[in-house]
């Protein structure tokens with residue numbers, strides 16, 4: 001059965017794909033959105049995290065047929081405003097979080113969802129909620145960045161994308 005869903009606001013219609021194909025491979029290989037990463041492939045590390053109808057999903061273990069008729073958001077569409085960064089992206093830059101960067105889109109997708117649920121989380125709430133894995137050891141900076149993103153959300157500060165180099 002062909003797949004039909006929306007991704008980052010764009011319609012995907014009648015995509016000819018095995019319905020059990022993991023959403024991750026549809027995103028990366030069929031739709032050429034490379035921000036969502038493959039790592040463990042077993043729903044353990046969170047590198048492949050996306051949002052499906054507002055829920056955080058590990059797309060390596062999520063068959064595309066479960067996304068039928070849904071709204072999928074990847075890191076490329078995290079900011080609802082094309083001209084500005086999402087507060088989580090801005091905070092990641094301010095706190096200089098990245099090391100190799102591979103795991104970071106997944107962390108940012110998880111962080112954005114956490115902040116919707118808990119607008120001003122404590123360190124412990126962040127540790128309890130975000131179970132993604134970073135092999136480069138950036139977790140302390142991730143905690144700082146999530147707290148900074150919470151401040152940005154509360155103050156509504158944003159940075160135009162054109163100011164980011």
Ligand code: FES
Nearest residue numbers: 039041044046060
């Ligand atoms: S690649 Fe999906 S959770 Fe690790």
Ligand code: FES
Nearest residue numbers: 100101134135136
């Ligand atoms: S920044 Fe390298 S794995 Fe997380």
